[in-house]
Amino acid sequence: MKCRLCGRAATADLCAYHQAAKERVETAYALWANAHGKIEWKDYLDNVKRNPQTGQWAKEIAELLGGN
Amino acid sequence: MSVRGGSSTQNGYTLVICEKPDAARRVSDALSGGNSRSETLEGTTVFRFNRRGEEFVVCSAQGHVYGVSDPFDERAVYPVFDVEWYSSDKVDEDNASAARRIAAVKKLAGGASKFVNACDFDVEGDTIGFNLLRYACGGKEGASLRAKFSTLTEGDLVAAFENLEPQAGHGLARAGRARHAIDFVWGVNLSRALSQSVLDSGHRYRTVSVGRVQGPTLGFLVEREKEIRAFVPTPYWKVSGVFERGGKRITASYSQERIERKALAERVREECLGKEAVVAAATKRSIQVGPPVPFNIGDLQKEAFRAFGFTPSRTLQIAERLYLGALISYPRTGSQRLPPSVNYRRILEGVGSISEYSAASAELRKDEPKPVQGAKDDPAHPAIHPTGEKPRRALERSEALLFDLVVRRFLAAFGPSARRELVDVSLSVAEHEFRLGGSRTVFPGWMKYYGRYAGYRDEELPQISEGDRLRVVDVVAEGKFEQRPPRYNQSSLLEKMEKEKIGTKATRADIIATLVGRGYVSGEAMEVTDLGLSVVEMLAKHAPSIISIELTRSIEEKLDGVETGGKGEAELLRGTVRSIAEQLVELNTNEEDVGREIDAAVVSTVARSYVLGRCPVCKTGQLRMIRSKASKKRFVGCSNYSAGCRASAPLPQKGTIKMTTKTCQHCSWPVVYVVRGRYPWRLCVNSECPGKKKQ
Numbered sequence: 001m002k003c004r005l006c007g008r009a010a011t012a013d014l015c016a017y018h019q020a021a022k023e024r025v026e027t028a029y030a031l032w033a034n035a036h037g038k039i040e041w042k043d044y045l046d047n048v049k050r051n052p053q054t055g056q057w058a059k060e061i062a063e064l065l066g067g068n
Numbered sequence: 069m070s071v072r073g074g075s076s077t078q079n080g081y082t083l084v085i086c087e088k089p090d091a092a093r094r095v096s097d098a099l100s101g102g103n104s105r106s107e108t109l110e111g112t113t114v115f116r117f118n119r120r121g122e123e124f125v126v127c128s129a130q131g132h133v134y135g136v137s138d139p140f141d142e143r144a145v146y147p148v149f150d151v152e153w154y155s156s157d158k159v160d161e162d163n164a165s166a167a168r169r170i171a172a173v174k175k176l177a178g179g180a181s182k183f184v185n186a187c188d189f190d191v192e193g194d195t196i197g198f199n200l201l202r203y204a205c206g207g208k209e210g211a212s213l214r215a216k217f218s219t220l221t222e223g224d225l226v227a228a229f230e231n232l233e234p235q236a237g238h239g240l241a242r243a244g245r246a247r248h249a250i251d252f253v254w255g256v257n258l259s260r261a262l263s264q265s266v267l268d269s270g271h272r273y274r275t276v277s278v279g280r281v282q283g284p285t286l287g288f289l290v291e292r293e294k295e296i297r298a299f300v301p302t303p304y305w306k307v308s309g310v311f312e313r314g315g316k317r318i319t320a321s322y323s324q325e326r327i328e329r330k331a332l333a334e335r336v337r338e339e340c341l342g343k344e345a346v347v348a349a350a351t352k353r354s355i356q357v358g359p360p361v362p363f364n365i366g367d368l369q370k371e372a373f374r375a376f377g378f379t380p381s382r383t384l385q386i387a388e389r390l391y392l393g394a395l396i397s398y399p400r401t402g403s404q405r406l407p408p409s410v411n412y413r414r415i416l417e418g419v420g421s422i423s424e425y426s427a428a429s430a431e432l433r434k435d436e437p438k439p440v441q442g443a444k445d446d447p448a449h450p451a452i453h454p455t456g457e458k459p460r461r462a463l464e465r466s467e468a469l470l471f472d473l474v475v476r477r478f479l480a481a482f483g484p485s486a487r488r489e490l491v492d493v494s495l496s497v498a499e500h501e502f503r504l505g506g507s508r509t510v511f512p513g514w515m516k517y518y519g520r521y522a523g524y525r526d527e528e529l530p531q532i533s534e535g536d537r538l539r540v541v542d543v544v545a546e547g548k549f550e551q552r553p554p555r556y557n558q559s560s561l562l563e564k565m566e567k568e569k570i571g572t573k574a575t576r577a578d579i580i581a582t583l584v585g586r587g588y589v590s591g592e593a594m595e596v597t598d599l600g601l602s603v604v605e606m607l608a609k610h611a612p613s614i615i616s617i618e619l620t621r622s623i624e625e626k627l628d629g630v631e632t633g634g635k636g637e638a639e640l641l642r643g644t645v646r647s648i649a650e651q652l653v654e655l656n657t658n659e660e661d662v663g664r665e666i667d668a669a670v671v672s673t674v675a676r677s678y679v680l681g682r683c684p685v686c687k688t689g690q691l692r693m694i695r696s697k698a699s700k701k702r703f704v705g706c707s708n709y710s711a712g713c714r715a716s717a718p719l720p721q722k723g724t725i726k727m728t729t730k731t732c733q734h735c736s737w738p739v740v741y742v743v744r745g746r747y748p749w750r751l752c753v754n755s756e757c758p759g760k761k762k763q
Contacts, residue, residue, distance in 0.1 A: 008073065017297065020294075020298050024300045032302065035303045035328055036303070037304065048300060052554050054301060058300045
């Protein structure tokens with residue numbers, strides 16, 4: 001099986017790198033929500049995508065989850 | 069001449085073997101008082117002279133003239149565990165002069181009655197001399213004498229030849245030869261295994277190399293790269309206040325550096341605005357800052373990177389040139405100590421003859437000069453220091469910069485401690501606390517001598533005392549994001565290698581350069597490519613020892629043991645061969661998997677190397693460097709061409725195009741560097757860029 005984002009070997013639809021990044025993106029949502037009081041999932045993903053500090057794999061995951 | 073040990077007869081001359089031609093010239097000039105005759109033998113220059121009735125002939129290698137290889141020299145053949153020393157021209161086509169130099173030494177050896185190894189006194193130098201004495205001079209390594217010196221000044225060279233020593237044990241050379249053999253066996257087998265698996269899988273040949281130190285070093289970079297690529301920044305807020313007293317404004321930071329919730333940050337702001345601040349505490353303290361310790365090679369490389377942006381390998385090359393010009397001492401040293409035998413006063417006097425340093429030199433010579441000493445020592449050479457000689461030629465800019473750094477660091481080591489005053493102020497606003505700090509140098513001490521490299525800045529505060537009241541002008545809650553971990557740069561990677569004790573002071577810079585050359589990392593920021601990631605991923609899965617620090621470090625420690633004890637290299641080589649053989653079996657078993665993954669990464673890395681950045685016209689495609697099939701010329705085009713995007717631009721046809729992550733401030737098109745000649749130039753690839761029209 002290949003990663004749907006990068007084509008690397010994968011056991012599910014994402015490779016180990018993108019799977020780890022997905023977990024990071026999902027975990028960080030709680031921190032963002034706490035920081036802002038409230039933030040919609042979609043707005044959160046948009047912010048993550050646009051942020052220059054976001055890593056490449058995390059950005060690709062945010063794009064995937066955000067339906068871009 | 070007094071000689072302890074070694075063979076000497078009345079017939080024949082003393083043959084002196086130096087590491088490099090420049091060193092041979094310096095040795096000849098020093099021993100002959102400038103009266104040597106040069107002649108050409110086998111296309112190389114040798115020097116002849118008489119000294120106190122004894123005839124000398126001085127010849128030189130050009131670095132390593134012998135190298136390790138295997139009898140097969142076929143890239144498909146592995147495993148290879150039988151290795152031999154060959155003339156370097158047979159191992160490396162670019163080293164054509166090796167055969168001529170060996171031929172010259174062979175001819176000269178016939179007429180010699182005494183042999184002196186005068187190569188640099190370290191592992192590599194000893195190995196170079198040892199090999200020439202063994203193979204070109206007919207097994208004279210045991211009967212030869214050693215000249216040990218740390219600078220190529222006349223005084224040091226004459227002293228070295230007045231005190232020639234017999235070669236006992238050959239610990240350095242044995243360790244050097246073992247290191248070369250181990251690194252060859254390691255590199256050739258793994259590189260052939262990986263390259264062959266890529267060839268079998270993707271039907272194309274690509275050299276995929278993994279050296280003994282290169283593997284774990286790439287491992288450090290990959291670990292960091294994984295953190296960076298998966299990084300998700302989290303927000304926080306930083307509150308700061310602007311306060312005014314007597315018409316002067318100061319800015320102070322909120323006592324809690326990071327506020328995790330926006331609402332809390334805004335509450336602080338609201339509660340402070342319109343209030344008055346009271347100075348709750350204002351304390352002054354004085355600290356002493358001791359002078360920096362003398363340079364070893366690692367420290368010099370890090371400081372030159374910080375001060376001038378020189379890569380470690382470049383610094384080493386420049387330092388070698390300064391050493392061969394007798395301006396600085398031997399640079400490949402681990403020592404941070406300057407023993408009195410280097411003669412502090414003589415060097416200070418010599419340095420004082422150069423106008424920039426004359427005042428400092430005079431000041432430091434008023435009392436008995438005594439330098440600060442570092443913790444690290446190297447029995448072979450002292451810390452890097454100027455020799456006290458003036459440059460005999462105009463130095464290139466990079467040489468002048470590094471020379472200035474070495475001289476100033478040497479001067480600073482003799483300076484007294486500096487004294488700095490630190491001020492800490494605490495401001496109370498309602499229930500909240502703000503803090504600010506200031507600092508200034510009250511006595512520069514050594515900083516005066518180290519000049520612009522000292523790196524301390526003064527941040528003075530207006531006079532404030534406890535109980536003073538200040539008006540709150542503004543309070544700002546600024547939204548920020550956690551920064552992702554920084555990538556290693558060449559200097560911090562060198563530091564990491566030192567800390568983990570892998571590689572040697574002489575090889576670390578080259579290993580870093582090889583990682584770049586092999587395409588495992590790109591750019592100044594040392595960004596790991598997909599190829600680098602895949603190589604480490606495959607090795608971690610199928611041959612984890614290859615990238616483990618433990619195995620490499622254990623080999624280094626055993627090589628150190630060979631160096632000091634002069635034995636144990638055969639056992640070490642056997643043990644390494646066993647480890648490599650085990651890993652090769654595992655790699656070979658999974659050859660298909662390994663080859664497929666690395667091949668895919670090669671394709672992706674090559675494809676990425678042509679991507680300049682996002683297309684500013686269609687916003688979704690990527691601008692790429694494309695070569696026209698018809699005209700063979702390169703140009704920029706959008707990956708969405710088939711979808712209708714016609715963004716394109718011509719590119720210079722000569723020179724190398726280096727990608728950047730930067731975009732043009734005028735038009736948002738990608739910016740590249742064009743490398744042609746000595747200095748690269750920056751280019752916005754948009755031929756219609758308004759910035760260009762303005763110019």
